[in-house]
Amino acid sequence: MKRRGPLAFCLRLIFLAALVGLWQLVVVALDMPAFVVPAPTRVAYALYQGIGSDIYTTHLYVTVVETLLGFALGCVLAFLFGSVIAMSRTVEYYLYPLVVMFQAMPKVALVPIIVIWFGLGMSSKVVSAALVAFFPLMVNTIVGLRSADEDRVNLMRSLAASRWQIFRMLQLPNATPYLFAGLEIAMIFALIGAIVAELLGAEKGLGMYMQSLNFNMDVAGQFSILFILAILGLTLNGLIVLVRRRVLFWDRSRDTDVSSVSKGDVL
Amino acid sequence: MEPIVDPAAHGTFRTRSGGMIAVERLSLTYGRGASRVVALRDISFRITDGEFAVVVGPSGCGKSTLLKILGGLLSPTSGVAELKGQPITGPRRDIGVVFQTPVLFPWRTVVGNVMLPADVQGLDQTAMQQRALELLGQVGLGGFERRYPRELSGGMQQRVGIVRALLNDPAILLMDEPFGALDAMTRETLNVELQRMWMQRRITVLFITHSISEAVFLADRVIVLTPRPGTIGDQFEVDLPRPRTLEAMNTERFGHYVRRVRSALSARGGLE
Ligand SMILES: Nc1ncnc2c1ncn2[C@@H]1O[C@H](COP(=O)(O)OP(=O)(O)OP(=O)(O)O)[C@@H](O)[C@H]1O
Ligand SMILES: [Mg+2]
Numbered sequence: 027m028k029r030r031g032p033l034a035f036c037l038r039l040i041f042l043a044a045l046v047g048l049w050q051l052v053v054v055a056l057d058m059p060a061f062v063v064p065a066p067t068r069v070a071y072a073l074y075q076g077i078g079s080d081i082y083t084t085h086l087y088v089t090v091v092e093t094l095l096g097f098a099l100g101c102v103l104a105f106l107f108g109s110v111i112a113m114s115r116t117v118e119y120y121l122y123p124l125v126v127m128f129q130a131m132p133k134v135a136l137v138p139i140i141v142i143w144f145g146l147g148m149s150s151k152v153v154s155a156a157l158v159a160f161f162p163l164m165v166n167t168i169v170g171l172r173s174a175d176e177d178r179v180n181l182m183r184s185l186a187a188s189r190w191q192i193f194r195m196l197q198l199p200n201a202t203p204y205l206f207a208g209l210e211i212a213m214i215f216a217l218i219g220a221i222v223a224e225l226l227g228a229e230k231g232l233g234m235y236m237q238s239l240n241f242n243m244d245v246a247g248q249f250s251i252l253f254i255l256a257i258l259g260l261t262l263n264g265l266i267v268l269v270r271r272r273v274l275f276w277d278r279s280r281d282t283d284v285s286s287v288s289k290g291d292v293l
Numbered sequence: 294m295e296p297i298v299d300p301a302a303h304g305t306f307r308t309r310s311g312g313m314i315a316v317e318r319l320s321l322t323y324g325r326g327a328s329r330v331v332a333l334r335d336i337s338f339r340i341t342d343g344e345f346a347v348v349v350g351p352s353g354c355g356k357s358t359l360l361k362i363l364g365g366l367l368s369p370t371s372g373v374a375e376l377k378g379q380p381i382t383g384p385r386r387d388i389g390v391v392f393q394t395p396v397l398f399p400w401r402t403v404v405g406n407v408m409l410p411a412d413v414q415g416l417d418q419t420a421m422q423q424r425a426l427e428l429l430g431q432v433g434l435g436g437f438e439r440r441y442p443r444e445l446s447g448g449m450q451q452r453v454g455i456v457r458a459l460l461n462d463p464a465i466l467l468m469d470e471p472f473g474a475l476d477a478m479t480r481e482t483l484n485v486e487l488q489r490m491w492m493q494r495r496i497t498v499l500f501i502t503h504s505i506s507e508a509v510f511l512a513d514r515v516i517v518l519t520p521r522p523g524t525i526g527d528q529f530e531v532d533l534p535r536p537r538t539l540e541a542m543n544t545e546r547f548g549h550y551v552r553r554v555r556s557a558l559s560a561r562g563g564l565e
Binding site for chain 2: 175177178180181182183184185186187191195196199200202276277
């Protein structure tokens, strides 16, 4: 993106503020009931109260833990499976139909079954988050490990490098841009997986709390949760970007979108 | 295993014991059926210890293929390629290879790239690091050791590639059009530099190029490869005093060798 000056930044804030103002205006002018569309002021108040009463933080904590555990589990498995598939044509041959089938299937449709299998506690949320996070990273791991340039592979071979050395010294570092693109998507997907599982049945968590607000027709409260979820998503994504900047200092294409590789992935 | 042909039958060739690289009736065919490409057919030549041999030929005549066979990256369809009297069965640690592009790893620093052979082959880190820095200094890259490849010009990157190939002091250096992607001026500078480095070490070099003047400038022996399929059109020794200067390229004797390469190429339709 082109760098713009502070003036443009101010204009951007003013634009956002104007949108919120317009929202407020419309709600007041049309006298909309709060259980259909709440005014921004009501949402802000719900947010203020929720945060003050530490109900939000309890639920937020649960959701964050589920998301991070699911992310970690999904990513470890995705990296292992992806590596094995990338390194062995035989394994790929037998696993490929399965991968393609899962790839095309909306993974969130599996969540109800997972909740039945793993219960209303945290574990079903972790598994659901892991499942949804798994695929984008696995695909990117395969593509990334396979993307090593033929000349570079020949160089390693000419040095009499072993297969493991080629993996460790060439394929793995070469794949890191793809891996990080996959991690970024996997993080957001893990959050989606956890929230969907919470919506379907949970004891705690923002998704579960949202569901209970929904039963009470507290739309302003739900909006405030959505706002928290958006901030949470941004923060989690920001963490990955932060690590990527440190690890991928050498990658000139870091500002371009490698993640397009798995953009076609279905939830 | 087919025995090496009696050296006496090879006329001007030196004896077998002096043969660093010996190639006998080497052929390589890519693919099969309709997509069959005969890249090399019946190539025979011999390079003695410490010789600077240059293979020259137009694009697609099988030069890189030949180099990959000698580097142990490809197995020939028929014929034998030997190093120091032993058939090549795979990559060897006493061979350094410089490729058509610098092939540097962007995540390694300049010195890190040079150290790659040491890392792969588990050589002594301290000694090799010392040597890497020394070699980098010798090619005018002192002060760039901790930079990353993207911060270097194309010519500097190719120098790093050469230094990397020299790190473990190989007996043989294989170079595949190392300066092909560079501008004419940088190329000439690097040719002079390469000659200097070679004269200090006297290792055996097989250098590949499609530039006739580059071939004559560098070579003790020129091997002319003609295309479709790649066969040897001519090979001869270049008897010009060293160190050769760029001015020497304007002399009559230099011109004589250039004409000889050119006529070998045009005789086989290699030059349109
Ligand atoms: N992996 C491959 N599979 C099939 N054909 C190949 C393969 N590699 C090379 N060839 C063919 O073999 C012939 C020789 O290729 P090679 O790369 O050795 O040529 P070259 O002399 O190095 O050319 P250049 O100067 O352009 O690098 C070409 O016709 C090429 O199309
Ligand atoms: Mg080539």
